[in-house]
Amino acid sequence: DQQVKQNSPSLSVQEGRISILNCDYTNSMFDYFLWYKKYPAEGPTFLISISSIKDKNEDGRFTVFLNKSAKHLSLHIVPSQPGDSAVYFCAASKSNSGYALNFGKGTSLLVTP
Amino acid sequence: NAGVTQTPKFQVLKTGQSMTLQCAQDMNHNSMYWYRQDPGMGLRLIYYSASEGTTDKGEVPNGYNVSRLNKREFSLRLESAAPSQTSVYFCASSVGVRGNQPQHFGDGTRLSIL
Numbered sequence: 001d002q003q004v005k006q007n008s009p010s011l012s013v014q015e016g017r018i019s020i021l022n023c024d025y026t027n028s029m030f031d032y033f034l035w036y037k038k039y040p041a042e043g044p045t046f047l048i049s050i051s052s053i054k055d056k057n058e059d060g061r062f063t064v065f066l067n068k069s070a071k072h073l074s075l076h077i078v079p080s081q082p083g084d085s086a087v088y089f090c091a092a093s094k095s096n097s098g099y100a101l102n103f104g105k106g107t108s109l110l111v112t113p
Numbered sequence: 114n115a116g117v118t119q120t121p122k123f124q125v126l127k128t129g130q131s132m133t134l135q136c137a138q139d140m141n142h143n144s145m146y147w148y149r150q151d152p153g154m155g156l157r158l159i160y161y162s163a164s165e166g167t168t169d170k171g172e173v174p175n176g177y178n179v180s181r182l183n184k185r186e187f188s189l190r191l192e193s194a195a196p197s198q199t200s201v202y203f204c205a206s207s208v209g210v211r212g213n214q215p216q217h218f219g220d221g222t223r224l225s226i227l
Binding site: 089 | 117144146153154155156157158161163169171203205207209210211212213214215216217218219220221
């Protein structure tokens, strides 16, 4: 069973605007969440993470929001740039077993000039 | 600064052949992992090594074996390759196995089994 779901396979956004990528999870035991970015023919690159004790974490243009009651998190990219075009994976784990990362299927983001 | 290096980058095998995928990291990380990614899917954990000298099964270990050769190197072996093992294989490493210790990935090995 897919415990981490990214229901939008793709997203297209204009350069300069906000990109919002969504992720839902079903396991209430997850307490650590990560976003990875992946370019074609490369491995995933760690982008940003959030612990369940927080509801927001910011790093430059990237902000992750966590809504524990809804079991939902989102990644905001502001402003979006063409170089942000990639596949974004959401992942979740329990903090005491971080080896067991549960990945979503990914959302392909295209930022158009 | 190489990070996680995987070899080979591409490989084509015939059904029944054996193969070892190599992975090395230069970040002095304790923990290492092997994942597979199939089309339209997220990454799934095959095996992991929490520290040198230990290995454990992940979500999809059947048909694979691993060896943690030393702190730097973690190999994945297919003893008798099957078409269902056609996939992209990623190796990763992290400081440890806690959730707040992100995993860092190599660029993958694209394996096709005919």
